[in-house]
Amino acid sequence: MTVFLLSCLCRVARAAAVLLSDPCFQLHSIQHLLGESELLSSFRAAPPSAEHKHFSLHTYTDYISPEEQQKVERMLSFLTNESKEAAASAAPTSEEDLCPICYAHPISAVFKPCSHKSCKACINQHLMNNKECFFCKATITGVDDYSKPPAS
Structure with a gap:
């Protein structure tokens, strides 16, 4: 139970x-x-x-x-x-950390092989009907989680 x-x-x-x-x-x-x-x-x-x-x-x-x-x-x-x-x-997000598609969520996904980035919500919606990158039209072979590199 x-x-x-x-x-x-x-x-x-x-x-x-x-x-x-x-x-x-x-x-x-x-x-x-x-x-x-x-x-x-x-x-x-x-x-x-x-x-x-x-x-x-x-x-x-x-x-x-x-x-x-x-x-x-x-x-x-x-x-x-x-x-x-x-x-x-949620920590405050700068404009450059926002998804370039929706500007509503932080970047959270990296496309393979081209390494372009968006939020998971946008890429999940996009992958329902299309297997190409939003930006360069490369065929998306995978999606990895994105974590912002530490500031140096």
């Missing part, structure tokens, strides 16, 4: 890391689904009328069970905490 729980936790942590590393993923999207979006209320000057109800999973009780809503709420809570921990532990 303990091994099963550890396996599940590892998968959840891995899935959270992938989501949070994707530049397109926004926690606000999940908050919006739960009707918790503060962004919506800040754009609206007047309170919502009866004909302009705010979308929320809570209003679709025929299609979404309370258990499913709770799972989404737990996922949002977990992702929010993971995001805060990642932001707190």
